[in-house]
Amino acid sequence: MAERQLHLNVNMLNAGFYGSAWRAAASEPDAFLTAAHYVKTARIAERGTFDAVFLADVPALSDRPEYRPFHALEPTLLLTAVAAATENIGLIATASTTYNEPYNIARRFATLDLVSGGRSGWNVVTTADAAASRNFGFDNVTAHATRYERAAEFTEVVTALWDSWEDDALVGDKASGQFLDLSKVHSIQHSGRHFSVKGPLNLPRSPQGHPVVVQAGGSEDGRELAARHAEAIFSVALTIEEGVSFSADIRRRAARYGRRPEAIVTLPGLATVIGSTDEEARRREDRLWSLIPGDYSLVRVAGIFKVDPANLDLDRPLPDAIELPVDGSQTFFRAMYDTARRDGLTVRQLLRKLGGGTGHRVIVGSPVEVADDIEAWFHAGAADGFNLMPDVLPDGLEIFVDEVVPILRKRGIFRHAYEGSTLRDHLGLAMPVNRNGARRIAS
């Protein structure tokens, strides 16, 4: 395939990105507590030859659980269940570097990578959530810079552990009785500011070398981490210009670490509300919006901007006095804030534009409109593909797969069938060189 190809990932955000997705006719409110819901969604994505499915995560009860499904089942376990029920699709799980130990994370993702035949990815997050910090012995969120410093060292340790085995270390020779050639398994002897880890890992490398490293933060520290380590990035971009500028910035930074531009795939978030016609899409969006309780919108905006809900009026613009939080999910907050200011939106209009309150771009339209939008971003260099967030799952994904994917294929920018078996194959990423004497040839 000579032409540059689009990459598609689906964010399996419980009932769907729309705040009221769980109230849609097709939804079962407790589906987010079953593996079956995610298996069903992943199988639809696999039918659509998506690169991967993705699970975000926060290790705490958060996200206004009185109003909508929340992060519950642990992602690495859940994707192991999905791996067993799928053949080709990539499996990207989120795990926090602030509230885990690198040996455990290296091992869990290596496990998922082996049992899936080389389909796993690790979305590295530092977890800005305050409730999470209180579940792990802290009174407050660790400062941004400290979290990212730890994350950088954590990622170094994890990737070193993934490389601690030479590719032919496991002998398994029944005749001689030699099981493992210990001379080809190496301690990592890491001793740093945050961690001291001897290694080696207790698992060999997988068919894709090691899990794909994914990153999602858009802050200065987040971009540096991505430039150094990320092979795929879930970014936030509300306009083509932002997308182009973000990609250029990341590639510039990556070059400083000696990395080539094609070593990083950038996937902005794109929330979708799709109907067979533009009118049907708008009716679908009307219905979903009408199911979002007003007080949910208010407490969500108030929570993000740390103001008293009593001081917000849904039908007026955001108060002038608002200050952006200095820590937390800065990228999302800033995008929301800038959008509201630029377009002179009331709080209600802002929320509706963002589909009930996620910080990503939302498109409401027919399959052709959605395909046009995707193609325009792709050709402008604003995206290598998208991290899709269908309004309702699996329903909204099914519409995308059945009605948008065929258009993208006809236009020659998206695969008709899987051409490889690993997540790296799908994303067009090279096999990582094993720092301990690789035998494999980079593909």
Place this chain on the structure above:
Amino acid sequence: MAERQLHLNVNMLNAGFYGSAWRAAASEPDAFLTAAHYVKTARIAERGTFDAVFLADVPALSDRPEYRPFHALEPTLLLTAVAAATENIGLIATASTTYNEPYNIARRFATLDLVSGGRSGWNVVTTADAAASRNFGFDNVTAHATRYERAAEFTEVVTALWDSWEDDALVGDKASGQFLDLSKVHSIQHSGRHFSVKGPLNLPRSPQGHPVVVQAGGSEDGRELAARHAEAIFSVALTIEEGVSFSADIRRRAARYGRRPEAIVTLPGLATVIGSTDEEARRREDRLWSLIPGDYSLVRVAGIFKVDPANLDLDRPLPDAIELPVDGSQTFFRAMYDTARRDGLTVRQLLRKLGGGTGHRVIVGSPVEVADDIEAWFHAGAADGFNLMPDVLPDGLEIFVDEVVPILRKRGIFRHAYEGSTLRDHLGLAMPVNRNGARRIAS
């Protein structure tokens, strides 16, 4: 079912307990790196109406990996794959309290419990392995007493998190838009010597209330932890007398914590080498023994007793000067040492008696001999059942299920079919009372 019934668990120890299991004709050396191997084994156990399958664990490359398969794939992920491929059988995974955070462990086991419909169990270990300690920032193994103090507090926190939701907290009312009743979800506000955890957990209770707590240590501290928290115990007993005495001791201790005797199921380890006749069993054992390299035996014994292999002679008794390690897997070492002394065994004879070097009791015999042995222990009160360790997996388990289980059923001491759907149902354990206002009735 009025009669007291036997409980059977199978330890899915990679290729099988026998050191040379991976060299047996039916074995694939790298099967231990696939989910399929464990799924196949679990399905055979389920056909035999076993209570549960079990995975031991060490977060390090240990166990003499140059000679045999080792702990590799992470148990909670692996059992999630097994859950997807089975219907009834319980799923017990090991996780260390020394190298994890309680919120993460509470969540992973609650996840496994929910996706399996209430079939999970957590084997609480403190991890005495020195290599493991060096993967988590320590130069040496944390002292025994400190590990157990942390384990006790860890287990308190985990069980409190499992109870942080009232059983009817999740509302999911599409009409009103109320998703969760936050007044029925409770912070745990734990503040102790080792942990500070606010909670609540981000998952509801499962159909069995919460995962079954399992414990395996036989030391003084281990017994106290078991008496306070364990609902099932994997014990070590080489004679009926030891089994009876262990059970009595645990029940005496448990009574001091206000617990009833039937709240704890004791399952001694039992390694099996089974043939259709006694002669066939002995031939099978001969063959497996002949495949264990002599130097493997030597380094293993030397490693356990911390002596130079050059000072050991396979054909002489253990040296007089041997001192038992003051820390580490004391229970196993002591059992091995006592056996060797009592029976005047050479090092080689000791190893062979222990099937190449595990510390558990080994029985070599025909199906009737094995069934007689099990029944004798069961009726003597030396065991509520067994943690079986077949010589070769899944082969040795298949023989047990096809030839021993029918005898146990005919004798009226083992179920013909599952009578419930949760691990608690199988083990005859009551639904745990929810400390936050249970609505469910204990079964």
